Amino acid sequence: MREHSGRNVVIVGAGAVGATFAYALMLEGDAEEIVLVDQNQDLAKGQVMDLAQGRQFARPVQIRVGTAGDYAGADVIVITAGSAQKPGESRLDLLQRNARIIRSIMGEIVACGSQAVVVVVTNPVDLLTQIAVRAAGDERQRVFGSGTVLDSARFRGLIAEHCQVNIHNVHAYIIGEHGDSEVPAWSMSNIAGVPVWDHCGDCRRCHGELRDPDNRARLVQQVRDSAYHIIGYKGATNFAVGLALVRIVRSILRNERSVLTVSTVLAGEYGLRDVCLSVPCIVGRDGIDRIVVGKLSQEEMDGLARSADILRQRLRELGE
Numbered sequence: 001m002r003e004h005s006g007r008n009v010v011i012v013g014a015g016a017v018g019a020t021f022a023y024a025l026m027l028e029g030d031a032e033e034i035v036l037v038d039q040n041q042d043l044a045k046g047q048v049m050d051l052a053q054g055r056q057f058a059r060p061v062q063i064r065v066g067t068a069g070d071y072a073g074a075d076v077i078v079i080t081a082g083s084a085q086k087p088g089e090s091r092l093d094l095l096q097r098n099a100r101i102i103r104s105i106m107g108e109i110v111a112c113g114s115q116a117v118v119v120v121v122t123n124p125v126d127l128l129t130q131i132a133v134r135a136a137g138d139e140r141q142r143v144f145g146s147g148t149v150l151d152s153a154r155f156r157g158l159i160a161e162h163c164q165v166n167i168h169n170v171h172a173y174i175i176g177e178h179g180d181s182e183v184p185a186w187s188m189s190n191i192a193g194v195p196v197w198d199h200c201g202d203c204r205r206c207h208g209e210l211r212d213p214d215n216r217a218r219l220v221q222q223v224r225d226s227a228y229h230i231i232g233y234k235g236a237t238n239f240a241v242g243l244a245l246v247r248i249v250r251s252i253l254r255n256e257r258s259v260l261t262v263s264t265v266l267a268g269e270y271g272l273r274d275v276c277l278s279v280p281c282i283v284g285r286d287g288i289d290r291i292v293v294g295k296l297s298q299e300e301m302d303g304l305a306r307s308a309d310i311l312r313q314r315l316r317e318l319g320e
Helices: 016-029 040-050 066-073 093-111 125-135 149-163 194-205 214-233 239-253 297-318
Strands: 008-010 035-037 063-064 076-079 117-120 143-145 258-265 275-284 286-291
Touching: 008 016, 008 066, 016 035, 016 040, 016 093, 016 149, 016 214, 016 239, 016 258, 035 040, 040 063, 063 149, 076 093, 093 117, 093 125, 093 297, 117 125, 117 239, 125 143, 125 275, 125 297, 143 275, 143 286, 149 194, 149 239, 149 258, 239 258, 239 275, 258 286, 275 297
Parallel strands: 008 035, 008 076, 035 063, 076 117, 117 143
Antiparallel strands: 143 258, 258 275, 275 286
16 A cells, blocks of 8 residues: 555646636645646746635635656555647547657656556546556556546436436446446436436426436437537536545545546456556555446446447557
């Protein structure tokens, strides 16, 4: 088990997601120190000054600009850094550029002997997490991606809204790729231990709409399309993902051992190997303690396998 001197979080990337996460983390009070690292030093300085001036309204926390040298003393490193797609640039070109960025950051983390838990956020998160895990020497426990934690939250929110139940009483997961091939794990979804579609049929608020596969498919499509709508309206997503990252990091810093659908390299779980996907994992002080292998329907297992095939093909395109 790693030795922890405190609750030090290094955020790599001071753009919209990194800064929003830093802001949310400051308000929550889970970290003792927040360090922002960015190649654009002026951006990092500006974000830190802005955040630091609000400390009197939040819980005590140190906020400063850092460098790669700060990786050595970190308890958690969250990588939000990445490059935006340029006009005329292909998806593969962008992926290759972001892969180089992740390898470079991971090289610096490994070189300084850091034992921090590393959370990759940069998209496409599953592919870049797999690259990060390999760069760290196949440490799948300590290096993982933010995965479908936010997708699962969106899923729970829509179920809670439909069933008129507090979202905290809904247990539901989106698994697989953080992307269009993601899979709703309806077989593992329940309200107070009652399968969602049974609860929907018994509550008499509707005509058991979630018992109908077509209605369930429409709800899941809302989950998949949610980010596209936000990006269409404002150009990017940052608030909800910032809060999702606080949830992940809190589970690490406080050793909460929460079940979260983070992205990890599978080693036989769900019948899959050598591919990075989101599945329910117990997350604590040392990263992923173990993967929760639930019972899925055959349709869900097939969907997970298709998701894995899509990601493997993209890895082959990358030459990985």
